[in-house]
Amino acid sequence: MKVTGYAYPWDVLEPGFAARARELGVDEVAVALSYHSARAATPWSASRTAVVARHAAFYRPVRPQAWGSLRPSTPDWVSSDDSGGDAVRLLNEAGIPAAAWLVLTHNSRLGYEHPDVVVRNCFGEAYPWALCPSQPAVREYAATLTAEAVAGLELSSVILEACGPLGVVHQHQHEKTDGVWAPAVARLLSICCCGACASSWDRDAEAVRAQLANEVWRLIATGDLGVTADNLPPELTQLLLRVRQDATDELRAAVLATLPPGTRIVLHGALDPWVTGALPGLTPSAPDDVDAVVLFGWAPATGAEAVAAARDALPERVAIASYITAVAAAPVPDIAAYAGELAKAGAAELHLYHLGLAGPGRWSDLGTATAAAHENH
Template identity: 50%
Template sequence: MSTGAIVTANVIGYAYPWDVLGDPGFVERVRGLGVTTVAVAAAYHTTRAATPFHPSRRLVDARGAAFYRPVRTGAWSGRLIPAEADWVDDPDPFGNATALLSDAGLEVAAWTVLTHSTRVGEANPDIVVVNCFGEPYPYALCPQSGEVREYAATLAAEALRDTASSAIVLEACGQLGIQHGGHHEKTAGAYDDRTRRLLSICCCPACRQAWTGRGLDADRVIADLRAATSHGATSQPSPDLLRTLLDVRHAATDALRAEVIRAARAAAGRSPRIILHAQPDPWETGALPGLTATAPGDVDTVVAQCWATDAASVQNAARLTETVAGRATPGAFVTVLPPTRAEEFPRHLSALRDVGVEQFHLYHLGLAGADRLPLLAEASRATAGVA
């Protein structure tokens, strides 16, 4: 486990820089919810966000993935360079939002999305995830690439540089797959769980080279994956092959995480608390990729996706608490946005607490309207008295 400065808050609220900047009521609203730590986006993907409480706007159209800090020329040594956010009228949105919150006595975590950037992927198609049919996923930067790992590490370092952030939240610290949730996504329900997993196995040049290093015939692997994902497929990859492919992915994920954490600590000049978004299912891809065997020992907190207020989310949290026991604090990422219903949310929080969740990560301080705002306070009440 990390030896960073301890963030004692049991509830962390998430926000965008534009939620904080220009809204003099933000701090008091957050305090009124019982939230003392705010995870502010330092690097984030494309989004169109509501701002129901902001005094001067109602929407922000973040037209592409961006870094919400100055992109310093000397900090980026390779060709993978993030874009600045010209839709925020501030030269350093994350840095100035952090300063404002810190001056008000709130703790700040740098919410940093690492391998999810359509803008970087489209500009550099040779480093994105590719499925077994040769179809690229431009939103997904493959961690098998050393350039991607260097890019992610620089993002983390630059996010923390010269700020009072006491923690960093690592989102997409691993590989994304076929499920994206992008503009007008039309893949939901088309493939079963098995096929989605197979179509999320990256077959980019770097991954194929890594397979060869493990004694595999890359062309044969791709042929097997294609056959297994074809309509009416009767053959499946062998368990040994799948185990090796997962090992290759996890080795790259471990390398990515190690570089990111090392860079973050060096830039901060201290040991910030490391919060990892991940799922206990090792095969998961996406913003919360599957945990590797060593990941819980490298970080302070592991946060699993528990947005749905159903038994599956609770079971996922229970699996997480068992997986990280004695190594990291188990957290649950919960949302007060639709389709979450007011009458379900308190019961959901209680059920998550009952299976061992010790920290709630709340989505979202800026997106929740007046009818949803009271639900955010439920998490603070649910964690009252948690050590």
């Protein structure tokens, strides 16, 4: 199995990172060139314990003339205006393949500044963390971001995160919605009802919004936090999903059109078409456009099952990758065995989170996972 380790630019630029990555034996390091807000621990730093990225930012130079109405912010918590490029070049010089890790539609700062281009639920509430793929300005932004991110860099892959819609269930500031919404409610609250989406419904938009809202209230009133099905007419459900998938396809097409021919494309995604977030649901045409699909594998109880289902569903030429973490309150009891299970289920790649966040206390887990992955060809 190929092993890709994820890192932030400041992690890579920390003294000793390249040597640790080489010793770890990862085949590729994915560097975040566009990322959302975060407070990121820095357990390998001798001078600080965390980097506070106060807002979503672009870690390459932001050339004003390159952007349209949506333009990313520059980070003042790094010293270079090209920390992402610096990190990639450092890895290149160390002989370690570097991938571009791009977060596309998750940008709360832009969402607050441009509320007209974000996802809106059936009650008209805006999700500022979620730029809507149906909006032409969002597709232009994602395409420009991709082109500007990869410009002038030697890259082994381009890894696309949030290349699709985000929804109601997504960490936002101090999250106080965990465990509140049943799966069916979360699915309905994640359907975008903005003007751009509604214009593709071919139905009375207010009537559709009211129908969704009434069903949300009905499901909440049942008190059933496990309910997964709703009572919407199947033809409406199919219409709403088609509009979402068409917009996602247009977003991905705009992004991919900016990349040089032959670029290796890795897409974070999920088999369930209704999933929103960092790993959004795959559309029927998505496998035709990519070389690998990364599935969420942080839960060992379901990770291998997800890989097996994807291996059955996707073309053989598309590599299946599993995204696992060594940064968690409860580590995987036997991470080597888990890597073996993923390989047996059909995973060709292991994506490791996270080469900067996993400090000395979890580094051995990363080493064990990498060694086990390389033993499973």
